[in-house]
Each structure stands twice: as C-alpha cells, then as structure tokens.
Amino acid sequence: MATLTHHHEPAAIEHLAPSAKAQRTFMTIIGAGIVLLIIGVIASLMHWGESHEGVGEAANHLTAGNHAEAHSDEHSVLWRRIVVSLWHSNIFFIGISVVGTVFMAIQYVAYAGWSVIVKRINEALGAWLIPGGVLLIVLFVIGRHDLFHWTHEGIMTKGSANYDKIVAGKAGFLTFGFYLVRMVSYLTIWAVFTWRLRQLSLLEDLNGGTSYFHLSIKTAALFLVLFAVTSSMSAWDWIMSVDVHWFSTMFGWYVFASWWVSGIAATTLIAIFLKQAGYLRFMNANHFHDLGKLMFGFSIFWTYIWFSQFMLIWYANLPEEAVYFNQRLGGFEGRYTWIFYFNLVINFGFPFLALMTRDAKRQMIIMKIVCIAILVGHWSDFYLMLMPGTMKGDNGFIIEIGIALIFLGAFLILVTRRLAEASLVPVNHPFIEESVHHAT
Amino acid sequence: MTSPALTAAPVSTAPAASSSTKRFALGIFDDEDTLLHAVDNVRAAGVKIYDVFSPYPVHGIDDALGIERSRLPIAAFFYGMCGLAFALWMQIYMLGFDWPMIIGGKPNIALPAFIPVSFELTVFFTCHGMVITFYTISKLYPRFKTPVLDVRSTDDKFVMAILLDEQSSQMPQLTQLLRENGASEVNQKEMTKF
Numbered sequence: 001m002a003t004l005t006h007h008h009e010p011a012a013i014e015h016l017a018p019s020a021k022a023q024r025t026f027m028t029i030i031g032a033g034i035v036l037l038i039i040g041v042i043a044s045l046m047h048w049g050e051s052h053e054g055v056g057e058a059a060n061h062l063t064a065g066n067h068a069e070a071h072s073d074e075h076s077v078l079w080r081r082i083v084v085s086l087w088h089s090n091i092f093f094i095g096i097s098v099v100g101t102v103f104m105a106i107q108y109v110a111y112a113g114w115s116v117i118v119k120r121i122n123e124a125l126g127a128w129l130i131p132g133g134v135l136l137i138v139l140f141v142i143g144r145h146d147l148f149h150w151t152h153e154g155i156m157t158k159g160s161a162n163y164d165k166i167v168a169g170k171a172g173f174l175t176f177g178f179y180l181v182r183m184v185s186y187l188t189i190w191a192v193f194t195w196r197l198r199q200l201s202l203l204e205d206l207n208g209g210t211s212y213f214h215l216s217i218k219t220a221a222l223f224l225v226l227f228a229v230t231s232s233m234s235a236w237d238w239i240m241s242v243d244v245h246w247f248s249t250m251f252g253w254y255v256f257a258s259w260w261v262s263g264i265a266a267t268t269l270i271a272i273f274l275k276q277a278g279y280l281r282f283m284n285a286n287h288f289h290d291l292g293k294l295m296f297g298f299s300i301f302w303t304y305i306w307f308s309q310f311m312l313i314w315y316a317n318l319p320e321e322a323v324y325f326n327q328r329l330g331g332f333e334g335r336y337t338w339i340f341y342f343n344l345v346i347n348f349g350f351p352f353l354a355l356m357t358r359d360a361k362r363q364m365i366i367m368k369i370v371c372i373a374i375l376v377g378h379w380s381d382f383y384l385m386l387m388p389g390t391m392k393g394d395n396g397f398i399i400e401i402g403i404a405l406i407f408l409g410a411f412l413i414l415v416t417r418r419l420a421e422a423s424l425v426p427v428n429h430p431f432i433e434e435s436v437h438h439a440t
Numbered sequence: 441m442t443s444p445a446l447t448a449a450p451v452s453t454a455p456a457a458s459s460s461t462k463r464f465a466l467g468i469f470d471d472e473d474t475l476l477h478a479v480d481n482v483r484a485a486g487v488k489i490y491d492v493f494s495p496y497p498v499h500g501i502d503d504a505l506g507i508e509r510s511r512l513p514i515a516a517f518f519y520g521m522c523g524l525a526f527a528l529w530m531q532i533y534m535l536g537f538d539w540p541m542i543i544g545g546k547p548n549i550a551l552p553a554f555i556p557v558s559f560e561l562t563v564f565f566t567c568h569g570m571v572i573t574f575y576t577i578s579k580l581y582p583r584f585k586t587p588v589l590d591v592r593s594t595d596d597k598f599v600m601a602i603l604l605d606e607q608s609s610q611m612p613q614l615t616q617l618l619r620e621n622g623a624s625e626v627n628q629k630e631m632t633k634f
Contacts (some may be wrong), residue, residue, distance in 0.1 A: 022442070031510065310552070311552055311553070313546055314552055315546070315552075315553060316544070317544065317545065327534075357513075358509070358513075439499050439500050439503075
C-alpha cells in the first residue's frame, strides 16, 4: 500500500476529447425525451388511462358551447402541464449549475486542497446557468398565469371578483415587475460570478502564480455572501410563491439543501464517468470517499431540514400551514401520497444505508447508483414542491419525464463542451499537489 | 522542555526478566516523512514494528504500518441501536402508558414527535459508548502512572518501538537499520506493565 509520500508523478494537463459515442448517448437521451413528450401529449389529448368525469358530462350534454368549453379546458391543462414541467426541470438543473460554483467557492474560502481535482467539473456545471436562466425568464413572462396564482387578474384589486385578501397583503413583493427584476438579479449574480471564477481559473492555467488564487478567494467569499441571500429568495420566488397562501421559514434552506446535495451528486457522477472513460488519472478512492461523505452527510441534512419543516407544521396543525401537507398526504384523492413517501426513501433511507460504510464510498459502482438515486430523488422532491400547487389533480409523469430527459441531454452536451474547453486538471492551482496526494 | 533525566537512556539487560517486562528498541525520528519511509523500509526488512508514537496523527501511517481497520464502527452501530431502543421505550412508556396526556390533539404515542429525542439519545449513546470503548482498548483510562516509552513523543519527536527478545540480541542490527533510515537516535528501554 502506497503512502502519500510515494507519489512522485507531477500533476499533468489532461484534455477531454468527447467520444462520438458520448455525443450519440446525449442525443439519444434528448430523443427519448422528445418521444416521451409526444407520447405524453397524445395520451393527454386522448385521455388514456383517465377517468375524467368531466368528459362524460360534456358528452352527455352535447351542447356545442359546453363541448367547446371542455375542449379549451383540456388544452389549457396540457399547456399548463408543459409549462410547469419546463419550470420544474429548469429549476432543478439551474440549481445543480449554481451549486457547482457554490461548491467551488466554499472550497476556495476554506483553503481546501483535496477538491482541486474536481474543480473543473464544478466549473463545467455552470454551463447551464445562462441558457437555463434565459429560459426561466421567458417561461415566467409567457407562462406565469399557469404557474402562479398571484399573477391572476384582479387578485390584488379590492372589489374585483378575483380579490384575495391574503394575496393582496403580499402585493408589495409579488408584482410582475419586481419579481422579474429579482429573478434577473439572482441569475445575473450567479452567472457573473460563475464566469469570473472560471476566467480566473483559466488565466491561472496560462500564467501560474498565486495571485489568481487569492483573487479567486475574494471573489468566492463575496459570491457566497450574495448566494446566501439570493438562494433563499429565489426559493421563495420560484417555488414557494406557487402556494401563495402558504409560507414556511424553512423553505429557502429546504430548496438549498435539495439543490446542494444534487449538485454534489452531479459532480461525483461526472467524475465517475470521466474516471471510467480513462480521464482524471489522479482521482482515486480517497477523493470519492470524501465526495461520498458529503453526499451522505447532506442527504441527512436535507432530511433534517425536511423534517424540521414538517414536524412544526404537523404539531401546530394550523389550517393555513397544514394545508400544504394535506395536499401532499392524501389530498387530490391521494395521488401525491406515494411520492411523499418515495422522496423520503430515495433521498434519505437509500443514501443513508447505502453510503454508511467506508467501503461503499470508495467503490465507484455503489457511488454511481447512489448518485443517480439522489438526482432522481431530488428531481422528484421538486416535483412534489411544484405540482400540487400548480397542477392540482391533473399531474402526470410521461410529459414531465420526457421534458426532464430533454433538459438532461442538453445539460450534458453543454457541460461536456465546457469540460473539453480546458484541461481537466487545473495544473497551476497552488493546491493541486495536495489534491493529488490526498489520503483519507 | 524535556529534562535529560526523562530521555530514555539505554537500560541494562541484566535484571532477570519477569513475564510483565518488555524490552523495546526505540527509533527516534525528527520528521514525519522520514518516519513514513523508515516504517516502509523497516517492515520490508522483515522487522515487526510494535507501534509508533507521534505528537499528532500522521497521515498514511496506518496503511504504512499495515494496521487493520478498526472495528469501532461496529460497536458504534450497536451503541446507537441501544440508544434508539432506549429512547423509543422511554417515550412510549412515559407518554403512552405511565402518564398518557393529550398534547395538541395528537395520539398519545405520536411517533413524529418522538424523532428528535430518539435522534439525540442515539447520538448520545453512540458518542459516549465509542469514547469509553476507545479509551478502554487504548488503555487511556485514568491511572496512577501512565507508562510512556519516550515523553518526547508528546512534544516534537516520532518514536518507533520494536519489541526485543529477552536477550535483546537483535539490538545491534536494529540500531544500524534505524540509523540508516534516518533515526536521530536509537535507544533501548525496558517497560513493566506496558
């Protein structure tokens, strides 16, 4: 068994040359997503597997007006489903993107050396931020009525038929203009800092020295302060305002925990794929062990936040708060109940048991399975945050999974492209040797 | 810091050996890297190392010494289970049977409400069980006189201990081997009740 003093090989530049097979796989993922989306749309138009009493009623009445109304309703349900699932998957992938930068920033501020080997993966995750951000803004502008109850006409005007006193009380915060300004600000801050840290890192590759490192630490520290605020606020805006009557003071942390553990799982999964394709020569079981510890720990952290939010609401049992869990546990004829328990099993039970031992964290196959489970589980967690508030009883899975696969394929193409732009090993990082010699 | 009297001087091998007396060759090292190389080389030379004492944990020393993985986590798991069982029993018995009360309209045995206490007691039992077990097997429990091979291993030196036979016959070869591998001094020490 080699000790840390036995490495004499210096870290060297490694360039990723994405194989044609990988590109084909990404296109296949997108293709599968499109096929599922089309199947889902057709199924939804034909009412496969639905016992929609509204349809029967419309057929019984057979009045033209009634029929047309039912028809336009169906269109809007389908449209709503597509908008909501675009929003859902996009938020999930934007979260993973920004967590790449956050992870790297934390490592900088902590003067951590071990993680330098995965730094380029963190940088590459940020590739989704700008396309995803633009899409998010477009989605809000065109689809806000399908996503947010508070955007409805007259809901904040006294005397209107739609007037809602509680929503009107939030009028100072939830207005179209202010919301858009906030949204653009969060995304711009994230994208600018992601770009800046990446730029410093590439300059370091070219010129060496420690000045870029110190500059990166300052940049990272400022980013973390800003992210602490913007991550919470984006969670309120993008997700919590869907259930506009309801609020939870834990929500910012809850969304952050979900994003954070997904981001670490994505980093690990990409590292495993690169390792298995013969790249990242210096990455070894010790690095995977540490990433595994983080996934294990933050899966528990997510559960802690989840439970803290759940238990207080369950115990206090205030109607305006408990409605959130009523909808998810047995509401809408119990259609969300299984997801509620599924999330707990896949996001807590499975990683907790699978990653508990030291050996499991050092084996790529187990890590791979757990990473995939965590990513699926947290996508499903966001599903449960968004769907009951937007789709009520009209949720489904085929369209949603199809759209998620399209996002996944596009995300992977962009991330791979960014990975291939620079050396996979940041050779001039002052701590690269420490990372190469890392032992747990 | 260290008085000359405390530094281990070579001990005569004359006194009759009792079964509780052990003799050690002590290689004193100034640097952890030198120590790690020396550990590899000494083991490669076929010498069994009794133990290594260092002022702070040295990365990679466990692997270099070929120490097996600790079974402490297995003990920790059972301590945790004991804590969990105790916590659940305590809460279910107290709130369900001994003095049932309706709180917040919840059932007497309301499991979600029991999770925080169960979690805390699991952690409590695990931590205390692990600390007590570790101190016991490492002989770190309070004693009147703590045997130390070389007190400088608590300050700035790394000490490699090799068990000698009753006649200390290997001492000359060991001295040479340790010197060759960077030991700044090589001493011999006899310990009773070690």
